[in-house]
Amino acid sequence: MIKKIQRSTWIYLAVAFLLVLLPFFKDERWFLFLMIQVFTFGIFAMSYDLLLGYTGIISFGHAMFFGIGAYSVGIILDRMEASYTSLLIGILVAALLGGLVSFIAGILTLKLKNHFYAMLTLALASMFLFIAEKWRSVTHGSDGFTFRLPELPGPLEDHRNITIYMFCLVMMVLIFFGLRRLTESPLGKILVAIRENEGRVESLGFRIMPYKVIISVISGVVASFAGVLYAISIRFVGTNVFAIDVTLDALLMTIIGGVGTLVGPIIGAGIIEFAHHYLSSLADVHWIFERWIILFGIVYILAVIFFPAGIVGTIKAKLHKRKHRKIEAKQQNADKMAS
């Protein structure tokens, strides 16, 4: 077990290291920007996987946390001076609000059947979108607003994009290892058990509700942090962060990459973001492709047909089978020797 964890950890660290080197070879603005999107949405999709993949909670309004993060940091940097203190306050407010809203949503609905949480988050997300549109004095309405970031020290300011790239990458890696640790802990195992059969977990002597609320809060805070990074990377906040598309993207990334795998959603984020980028040019071919949601549908159907367990899920299942075939062969040999 320990050996296996270490091996996969080395692989992940190696990939992270390659990603650190990447901008030194390819530093076009659009490319860096795309990769930053992959990192921020990777974090966001991981937070979604925590709910869907590890606990079996469905959220239709996960964009709300993304938006809360983006608006918190945006508004604070817009209203206060562009200093590191403001940035830090923005991040803290984002985390607090994200945690608070997910706590309330969790307390209100997680005792009930799962779809109540899905519906409530959807309703709350629409409410936040409404507020962002109507509370113009603070949010600048549907135009959105740009804001200034604090100056970076010396040479880093000259390579602002690379710096943001590195920062988002490091955050994604840290959050990934943190969440992986969480899912492999006894708490994580109880979550998986809850996803499979709540009644069974209860009759083992565990109250379900606190576990669900805890995971909802962690997921909300992480998602809100993804929103912070997103806003920082484009120095702009608009109402689109609350759009249902954001939630659908997270859902698609998680499903394509592999539900309940954490690394899957990151891979899914890579695929979806690059697909977004390249497929939008299809709009010139036919107007139907102007709507991302249509592509979403197509990609979704293809994914479900060809990778029902997601990319990572499919690979894992293959590896697993091989490993067990080996173990069983060994076992058979041993049995033969014995007889």
Place this chain on the structure above:
Amino acid sequence: MENTLLKLEQINTHIEQFHILHNIDFEVQPGEVTVLLGRNGAGKTTTLRTIMGLNSATNGTVQFKGEDITKLPPYHIAKRGIGYVPEDQGIFYDLSVGENMRVGMRQEDDATKERMDWVLDLFPDLKKFWKKPGGQLSGGQKQMLSIARSYVNDNDLLLIDEPSKGLAPVVVEKVIESIEKMKEKTTVVLVEQNFYMASRLGDRFYILDDGITVHHGDMEQLREDEELKRKYLGIA
């Protein structure tokens, strides 16, 4: 009897609009194996689920160690010391055997570790498959895992629902032997259609029919009563 471990009085249970259990009286004495018999659909599983709080009784009381647990949620009932081995075994498919064992552990004290060691000696196969996902076990292995898991916690009473279901005779024998050993340490309510198993393990029996207790007494008595066996258990 005043040291009755579990006592159901006039229990009525509805599932949705259906009235499933009718005025069930049921008693379990400590240290014994009480067998619950009856044909398919008689209400055996519903009785266990009602004890566990997974179905709620509309009427009547369930007392455990003298305390009224009728209205408690399942996790409280489990913590009071009742372990449940459901009909479908309730194994978590995405967790390994080891994780299935550990996820059920409410404490990590020495006594729990001792019980864990004991039960793993009883089911050495579990050690062999420690890292295998629960979903890939055979029916018999799942059954053993489920029984073993219920034993790891400090339970005073185990409710075991049809452990012989779908198992080959040799495996049934193994399950019987393991429950025989556990019986020395804990009280058991056993739902069983396999009369051979019931009679090997049981001290006392209850027969349910259409949600009503139609007979109860010492197992000895039932072994000899051909008429009763034929009428309710379909054994010629």
